Amino acid sequence: MNKNNFLSLNRFHTFYFRQRTPFDILEQIPSAKKEIKISLQTKCRSTAMKAAREHKVMFDCLFAELRDSMTKMDSMRERFQDLDESTQRQLMLKQRATEAINDQQFTQQLFFLLERKDRIKKAFENIEALQGYSLANIDLSSIDKINHFIAIIDLLSSPSLSDPQPYIDQLKIKPQLPEAQVQTGNNAFKSVSIARMVVKRNQPKPPPETPSQLIRHSKITRNEAGQTIVGLIDTEINTGHAPALRSNLNNSANDDIILEGISLDNEHDTHNFVKLLSLLEKGEDVPIKEFEAFSKPVIVPKTMLKISELFQKFYDENNAEWKSHKTHTTNLAFYDTFVEIVGDVFVDELSYEHANQYIDTLRKLPPNRRKLNAYKDKSIEDLMAMEGTFIPMSAANVNKNLERLKSVFIWAVQRKYMTVNILEKMRVKDRTQKVQAKKQRDRFTQDELALIFNSNKYTQGTHNRTYEYWLPLLGLYLGARLGELSQLRLHDIYREDGTWLVDFNEDEDKSLKTINSIRKVPVHKTLVRLGFIQYIEHLKDMYIDKKLHTNLIFPDLIKGRDGYGHNTAKSFDRYLRSLGIKADGKSFHSLRHTFADERKQADENPAMTAEIMGHEIDNETLGRYGKEYKITLKKAHIDRYEPLTDAQIKNIRLFQFWREFSSGKALSKRANAMFDLTKSIKSNKHLHKALAAPLGIDPPIEVPRQPRKTISAT
Numbered sequence: 001m002n003k004n005n006f007l008s009l010n011r012f013h014t015f016y017f018r019q020r021t022p023f024d025i026l027e028q029i030p031s032a033k034k035e036i037k038i039s040l041q042t043k044c045r046s047t048a049m050k051a052a053r054e055h056k057v058m059f060d061c062l063f064a065e066l067r068d069s070m071t072k073m074d075s076m077r078e079r080f081q082d083l084d085e086s087t088q089r090q091l092m093l094k095q096r097a098t099e100a101i102n103d104q105q106f107t108q109q110l111f112f113l114l115e116r117k118d119r120i121k122k123a124f125e126n127i128e129a130l131q132g133y134s135l136a137n138i139d140l141s142s143i144d145k146i147n148h149f150i151a152i153i154d155l156l157s158s159p160s161l162s163d164p165q166p167y168i169d170q171l172k173i174k175p176q177l178p179e180a181q182v183q184t185g186n187n188a189f190k191s192v193s194i195a196r197m198v199v200k201r202n203q204p205k206p207p208p209e210t211p212s213q214l215i216r217h218s219k220i221t222r223n224e225a226g227q228t229i230v231g232l233i234d235t236e237i238n239t240g241h242a243p244a245l246r247s248n249l250n251n252s253a254n255d256d257i258i259l260e261g262i263s264l265d266n267e268h269d270t271h272n273f274v275k276l277l278s279l280l281e282k283g284e285d286v287p288i289k290e291f292e293a294f295s296k297p298v299i300v301p302k303t304m305l306k307i308s309e310l311f312q313k314f315y316d317e318n319n320a321e322w323k324s325h326k327t328h329t330t331n332l333a334f335y336d337t338f339v340e341i342v343g344d345v346f347v348d349e350l351s352y353e354h355a356n357q358y359i360d361t362l363r364k365l366p367p368n369r370r371k372l373n374a375y376k377d378k379s380i381e382d383l384m385a386m387e388g389t390f391i392p393m394s395a396a397n398v399n400k401n402l403e404r405l406k407s408v409f410i411w412a413v414q415r416k417y418m419t420v421n422i423l424e425k426m427r428v429k430d431r432t433q434k435v436q437a438k439k440q441r442d443r444f445t446q447d448e449l450a451l452i453f454n455s456n457k458y459t460q461g462t463h464n465r466t467y468e469y470w471l472p473l474l475g476l477y478l479g480a481r482l483g484e485l486s487q488l489r490l491h492d493i494y495r496e497d498g499t500w501l502v503d504f505n506e507d508e509d510k511s512l513k514t515i516n517s518i519r520k521v522p523v524h525k526t527l528v529r530l531g532f533i534q535y536i537e538h539l540k541d542m543y544i545d546k547k548l549h550t551n552l553i554f555p556d557l558i559k560g561r562d563g564y565g566h567n568t569a570k571s572f573d574r575y576l577r578s579l580g581i582k583a584d585g586k587s588f589h590s591l592r593h594t595f596a597d598e599r600k601q602a603d604e605n606p607a608m609t610a611e612i613m614g615h616e617i618d619n620e621t622l623g624r625y626g627k628e629y630k631i632t633l634k635k636a637h638i639d640r641y642e643p644l645t646d647a648q649i650k651n652i653r654l655f656q657f658w659r660e661f662s663s664g665k666a667l668s669k670r671a672n673a674m675f676d677l678t679k680s681i682k683s684n685k686h687l688h689k690a691l692a693a694p695l696g697i698d699p700p701i702e703v704p705r706q707p708r709k710t711i712s713a714t
Contacts, residue, residue, distance in 0.1 A: 007052045010381060015040045015048030017055045018379070022063055028070050035379065080210045095211040099218040102143075106222045109146040116150060119157045127156065129168050135230045137173050141223055192270060194262035196349070197295075199280065255299045257288065262295040269294060305347045310417055311335040314408045324511060326562045333370055334404045337362070340380050347418055355422040362398050363428065366390040395430035402426055442585040443593040449476070451579050453644060454651050461653040461676075464684050467554040467568050468575070469655045470532065475588055476643055477524035478502060479595030479613045482572075482588045483565035484512060489551045490543055493536045496520070499635045500533055504614065511563070517614035520628075522635035526644070531654045534674060542661065548694055555694040556687060598643055608637050660695055 008018050017038045026032055038055060040048045080088065113120075124130045140146050148170075155167050208214040264270045273294050279286050288297050305313070315332070322328055341361045342354045361380065364387055369375040375383060375390075402423055409421040444452065452472060456462060463469040467486065474485050480502075487510045492503045500523040506512055523532060539555065542548035548555060560566025569588055576582035592613070599609045610617045611629055656676040681687050685700045692699035 006056050007049060008382060009385065013043050015042055015045065015052070017052045019056065019059055025063055025066055028066075080212075091211055092214070095214050099214060103218060103222060105143055106146075107225065109143050109150070110226060112150055113140070113146060116153055116157075119153050123153060123156045127164050127168070129165065133173060138230075139172055140226050140230065146226075191266070192262075192264040194264075194295075195260075197259045197262060199257040199259065258298045259291055259295040260298055264294060305417055306344050307342070307347055307350065308335075308339050308344045310347050310412055311339070311408060313417075314411055318411075324563055331404055334401050335408070337365075337401070338405060347412070350418070350422050352422055355426055359398065359402070359426065359428065362393060362401060363395075364392050367393045367397055395428045398428045399430065402428070442590055443597045444581075444586070444590050448581050448586075449594070449643060450648060451581060452576075454648055455579060457575075458652045461656060463655070464687055465554075465556050465571070465690075466655070467557050468571055470535070470554070471568055471588070472572065472575075472591065473527060473530065473532075474502075475591035476594065477527050477638075477641075478521050479592050479609075480504065480521065481513065481517075481565075481592060481614075482569055483563055484517065484614075486554070486557060486564035486568045487511075488553045490536060490540050490553055491551065493523070493533075493553065496631050499523075499631050500528065501631055512614070514614070514616070516616045519611065519614050520631060520634075521612055522631060522638050524641070525639045526642075526649060529649065530652060531674065535655060538657070538661070538674060541663070545663075547663075547696075549696055550694040552694075556690040558690055594643060595641070598641055602641070604637065604640070608634065612638065660691070660697070 006017055006019050008016055010016060017036070017040055019036045021032050021034055021036065026034065036059065040051045042048050042051070080091070083091070120135060124133060124135070138149055140149060152167050152170055155161070156164050208217045262273070264273055273291075276286060276290050291297050315335075319328060322331070338358060341358050342350075345354070361384070365380070365383055366372070366375050369378075369383065378386075406421065406423045406426075409418060409423055412418040413421050453476075457468070471482070471485055474480065475482065478485070484504050488502065488504075489508065489510075492505065493500065494503070495501075501520045502523060504512060504517060504519050504521065506518065512518060527533075536553060539548060539553065543551055557564060558567055572588045573582060576586060596609060596613060600606075607617050608629060609615075612634060654673060656679065657674055658679045658681045659675065659677045660681050662675050662677065681691050681695075682700070688700045691697075
């Protein structure tokens, strides 16, 4: 079924036209609206469809013309820039001469027009057909048009003129709106209220750099000069100063003027307000006092930020600290959603009403709306109209959005961009999360640890991946996070004071949760017993000999969307599910809880536990004044921790490399035990694909899937 995406229905059942501005247009014109919305002012679908199609055709034609223009401009610019500097200068001088001649001719004609000021005024005042019009209604945008008008004015000024109508018919007069008249009876005038309107000052434009820019600049200048002359003749202004919006307040030409609380109670006020705006548009000298009958004028500097600009400033300053790609995309999505809901208002306009509007709307939106095809192309208004057809965002997700935005507003208050954080103390009650934080993740029981580490995979050595074997053991014996372990490099495992250790740092593209996560943890004696150090040293030798092209301690690990721990977390969850112990609160992080709880039950030093696990030590004497524990002392403490029995450890088969990892050299009996020459990475296409680049071998040949044959019943 075909859907007309350009026709939508709002919550009041009124149809409106909507169309997204194409991305290529937005790239060239960043100030253009991302989406065009026009109310069709009808509840009849057939009428709305006809009007919407007209809008669709019109905008498609407009976009096509814009593309043609941009293509031509780019082509001209490229051709000009390809020329050598001397030729460019010669062409620019030639074009400047041409434009100077055009400007001179245009200025001369304007002077002739100014000479006939009295004739023009007399014609508009005395000839009945011209009364009610002014010079502003005549098109004087070119030399030919000015000559045409001057000739007609001279004819209309002839003393022997008997019938002016044939000459007046030659004038191209723009249609003029009639004077507003007060309505009476049942069609009473409805008062108009505008909260705020910004009157922007013009900013100086950069000088033209190419012939095409010079032509355009000269045309604009000539048009502005023509409008100025027309204004002089129409209003008999002869002060000589440039038109400006005047104010008794202490302001400068760089300030914008905001008209607050505009209230137009009758048609007379509306007519006067529109008239003042038209004078401003023409560039005439208008005192700000004229607006005081309708509003309270306020002058603000151009440095005033919009909320989108505030988000951009925060992003530019802080994004370097966000090492995860997911953090970048998530935060930017949160900022865009806020602007989409509240609008791109000025920062000083933000209020608690905006905060409540944001939270109320957010609670009614679907989760992952930018990822799911059913929602990603729909506007907020569309999704609100679909309320009830999906499960809305959870309270936990709403609070996550709020926390990210609070950090922006806290920063903005510190930088004096805002006076108050409108989201301070704002939080949605989450009744589904009544579990205490320490119970949200459970530790593994002794029976569960036995299942995990004495399963067939560990006792028979059938692991297909390096990380499937080592990560659970490292998590259990080091108490580290999954993401920290998954991103380790070969040079992060080394000796210090005769002790093997794991160095958790943020070198290369690694990232840690907090500043306290940077630490050194001794390698537990059980890990040494199971061959972890031999495993690392063999990979280091391969890396030095350039037989291995990655320095990750798990060469077959592929970095996922959310970092190195993305795919390994999924792998461990599948393993728990296969053992039948996957449940709420049970995950890889439960190994970290097991480490912490075992040490607590053994009444070990809590400060030592905190330092090994990368937590902040909540004690000024130990945390601030005390330095890190010596690595030898940490080693003695960590080796006392024994979550598995000796019998369970003996049942764990040592990890064996595939034959592609063999160096081919004569090795000791113990070193030979690290390899299973009957085992090849090519026996598993996923493993082969993951290790092809690290080992510098050809990846597996992808065989296209054959379509499934269907047998029809007879």
